[in-house]
Amino acid sequence: MFRLEERNDLYNTVIIVLVRRISLKTKVEKAIQELRPYLQADGGDIELTGVDEEKGVVKVRLKGACQGCPMAQTTLQLGVEQFLKKKIPEIKWVEAV
DSSP: OOOHHHHHHHHHHHHHHHHHHHHHHHHHHHHHHHHHHHHHTTTEEEEEEEEETTTTEEEEEEEETTTTOTTHHHIIIIIIIHHHHHHOTTOOEEEEO
């Protein structure tokens, strides 16, 4: 049986973890919205496909003109990844899927 103090601590820990997860995904979504117009200006686009909270990995899909473009890897590493890392320090790397 948990004492009241232990239950409150457990409850608060669960809430903090849930808010943190939602918050990181929300931060990434917001940052991608800021980045999207630059990709769309060249006929491309980007879709967030996942966020691995524990590893700090963001998974994205480049779309439109970016899909299959010879510069897609450069755009991903020097554009998307650097932008997201600067905005959100918790991100360790960005993967294309």
